[in-house]
Structures are given as C-alpha cells and as structure tokens.
Amino acid sequence: MTRRLARPVGITATGQHYPANRVTNDDLSKVIETSDEWIRPRTGIGARHWVEPGQGASDLAVPALQMALDRRGMGAEELEVIIVATVTPDTFFPATACRVQDAIGAKNAFGFDLSAACSGFLYALTTGAALIASGTYTKVAVVGVDIMSSIINMEDRATCVLFGDGAGAVILEPVAEGLGILDFEHRVDGSGGCLLQMPAGGSRKPASHATVDAKEHYVHQSGSEVFKSAVREMAETSRLMLDRNGFVPTDLRLFVPHQANIRIMEAAAKRLELPLDLMVVNINEYANTTAATIPTALHQSREAGRMQKGDLVLLSAFGAGFTWGAVLMRWSC
Ligand code: UT7
Numbered sequence: 001m002t003r004r005l006a007r008p009v010g011i012t013a014t015g016q017h018y019p020a021n022r023v024t025n026d027d028l029s030k031v032i033e034t035s036d037e038w039i040r041p042r043t044g045i046g047a048r049h050w051v052e053p054g055q056g057a058s059d060l061a062v063p064a065l066q067m068a069l070d071r072r073g074m075g076a077e078e079l080e081v082i083i084v085a086t087v088t089p090d091t092f093f094p095a096t097a098c099r100v101q102d103a104i105g106a107k108n109a110f111g112f113d114l115s116a117a118c119s120g121f122l123y124a125l126t127t128g129a130a131l132i133a134s135g136t137y138t139k140v141a142v143v144g145v146d147i148m149s150s151i152i153n154m155e156d157r158a159t160c161v162l163f164g165d166g167a168g169a170v171i172l173e174p175v176a177e178g179l180g181i182l183d184f185e186h187r188v189d190g191s192g193g194c195l196l197q198m199p200a201g202g203s204r205k206p207a208s209h210a211t212v213d214a215k216e217h218y219v220h221q222s223g224s225e226v227f228k229s230a231v232r233e234m235a236e237t238s239r240l241m242l243d244r245n246g247f248v249p250t251d252l253r254l255f256v257p258h259q260a261n262i263r264i265m266e267a268a269a270k271r272l273e274l275p276l277d278l279m280v281v282n283i284n285e286y287a288n289t290t291a292a293t294i295p296t297a298l299h300q301s302r303e304a305g306r307m308q309k310g311d312l313v314l315l316s317a318f319g320a321g322f323t324w325g326a327v328l329m330r331w332s333c
Pocket of ligand 1: 034035036038039043045117157158163204221222223224226227230260261264288318319320
C-alpha cells in the first residue's frame with residue numbers, strides 16, 4: 001500500500017549554503033596522519049567546507065532558506081511552518097528553527113527542530129508535506145543543516161575526514177495533481193544506536209569534565225557495520241518505492257542518495273540495478289553534511305538543469321539511530 005498524501009504536495013523552490021572555508025584532503029594531511037590517496041578511493045571525498053569558530057547551524061540555514069524564498073519570490077512573512085532537520089543545532093534550546101524564524105523575519109510561522117541524523121531531511125520533508133496535505137497549512141519551509149565540524153574528533157582519523165558543514169532548504173506547497181511526493185517509507189531500528197552516536201551531552205550523560213576528557217561529545221561510529229546496514233536498507237527501501245508504484249529503475253530521471261560514502265551509494269545503486277549516471281553525487285566537494293546532503297543535491301541538480309517539472313526522482317537516506325527512508329516524487333518546480 002502506497003503512503004499517498006491526501007492531496008498533492010511538492011517542492012516549489014530550493015536553496016543552499018556552505019561555509020567559504022574549503023578544506024581539502026591535502027590540507028588535512030598536514031594536521032593528521034592521512035592522505036588524499038587513502039580518503040578519495042575509500043570515500044569519494046576530495047574536500048569539505050567547515051565553518052569558522054563561533055558559527056552555528058542557523059548561520060547556514062538562514063541564507064539557504066533565503067535563497068529558496070528568493071527563487072520562489074515568496075516573502076518570509078508568508079511562511080507558516082519552519083522545520084529544521086539537524087543533529088547539530090545552535091543550542092539544545094531554543095531550537096534552531098526559532099533562530100531561523102527570527103533572523104529571516106517569518107513573523108507568522110511556527111517551527112521546530114527534527115532529529116533523525118542523516119535521514120532528518122527526508123523525515124522533515126514528509127512531515128511538512130503531511131501538514132499541507134491535511135489541509136491545515138499551505139507554505140512550509142524545510143531545512144536540512146549540520147555543522148559536523150563541531151562534533152568530530154580530530155584525533156579519530158577514520159571519522160573526522162568524512163564530514164562537512166552545509167545547509168539545504170526547500171519550500172513545500174500544494175501542487176498540481178500527479179506532481180510532488182508520490183510515496184514514501186521511513187523506518188527506525190534503535191538496536192543500531194550504539195554503532196553511530198554522540199555518547200554524552202544529553203540527559204543520560206550530561207556534560208562533565210569526565211565526558212569531555214573521554215571525548216564523548218564527538219561522533220563515535222563503527223564504520224564497517226554502518227556501511228553494510230546503509231547499503232542494505234537504502235537499496236531495500238528504494239526498491240520498495242519503485243516496486244509498489246510500478247516503476248523500474250530506468251524510469252527515474254535522478255536517484256538522490258544520502259552522501260556518506262561513494263562506495264555505499266554505488267553499492268546501493270548496483271543492488272537496484274540503477275545506471276550510475278542517474279545518481280547525483282556531491283560528496284567529492286562537500287563530504288557528508290548529514291541532514292544537508294539531499295536538499296543540497298536537489299538544489300544543485302535543479303540549478304544544473306538535470307531535472308525538469310514532472311521528472312521522476314527517488315531520494316534515499318540512512319543514518320544514526322538507525323534511521324532510514326526513501327521518498328519518490330515527481331519534480332514540481
Ligand atoms: O551517514 C552515515 C555516516 N557514516 C558512514 O556512512 C560511515 C560508513 N563507513 C565508511 O564509510 C567506512 O567504513 C570508512 C570510510 C569509515 C572506513 O573505511 P574502511 O575501508 O572500513 O577502513 P577501516 O576503518 O577498516 O580502516 C582501514 C585502515 C586502518 O589501518 P590498519 O588498522 O589496517 O592498519 C585504519 O587505521 O585504514 C586506516 N585509516 C586511515 N588511514 C589513513 C582509517 N582512517 C584513515 C585515514 N587515513 N583517514
């Protein structure tokens with residue numbers, strides 16, 4: 001059974017923002033024991049963009065959302081809802097959505113943050129779409145943003161080279177019949193939680209000198225376990241989207257996977273029997289920006305003319321939690 005929305009809802013504009021500070025693999029090799037020869041073939045990453053100290057998630061989210069509003073010709077005061085997907089909010093509270101609302105002047109909106117790591121944007125996208133499909137709202141902003149440089153341990157070379165900072169934003173509105181989100185599937189499996197996590201800083205283990213000394217405020221992950229689960233689940237939910245809507249992989253104009261590792265993305269595409277030229281890749285320049293990978297990839301694809309209104313597009317994500325999901329849509333702007 002498809003998860004069809006009660007009325008069609010789709011993306012009507014996109015935006016993005018990355019920090020100016022570009023850090024290449026060669027730059028990293030000057031401060032930690034690593035090399036472009038190790039990083040690039042294993043991950044597909046050539047560079048990442050990191051914020052300057054003192055910048056928070058809202059500093060990237062606001063220009064990304066402003067770009068989407070400008071593209072749509074919409075004033076911030078027209079927005080009714082702002083959903084920010086992030087695991088690196090400016091502060092635990094107030095939510096980053098509140099900072100974005102204030103900075104952008106969305107004086108008629110309410111908003112909240114949504115925490116689902118690398119699947120955050122997809123969860124937020126369908127949550128926002130459901131608010132519109134219910135008939136209650138018509139203009140929803142969804143932002144995926146993460147400042148991963150704020151939670152990586154520069155002494156853990158297997159992890160710190162993987163992540164970047166960035167923000168992508170979309171505007172959701174009612175669209176014509178046949179366009180927008182056609183179907184989606186989301187899952188969680190909390191038994192995988194210990195394999196990719198930030199162990200301290202929450203209510204279970206509040207920040208203390210001991211947690212800081214033990215470097216528990218950083219990303220901890222079992223890379224190979226995460227790798228295998230990501231390939232399996234991204235391929236399976238993507239396949240489900242195609243099968244239950246009667247499509248084959250070549251019906252797609254674009255496959256937009258979460259950008260964690262080029263080998264994960266290619267392995268998932270191979271399981272789907274999907275031609276690799278249909279897959280959107282931006283990990284080479286921006287690394288894994290967690291909640292921002294998919295909205296920025298959408299923005300870049302649209303700007304590059306890689307998809308037009310009506311094209312079939314499949315989004316697929318996997319991340320900490322474990323969380324994962326896929327969204328099938330007909331592009332709507
Ligand atoms: O959004 C989800 C977030 N996370 C992920 O998607 C992560 C998924 N996992 C991965 O992408 C891969 O598992 C990694 C890229 C993290 C690691 O690749 P791997 O091929 O599984 O490498 P490994 O961890 O097994 O390490 C192989 C070797 C080790 O050396 P020894 O013990 O064999 O001598 C590491 O110490 O590579 C070494 N190594 C490095 N060497 C140079 C690990 N990181 C680095 C590095 N530079 N940055």
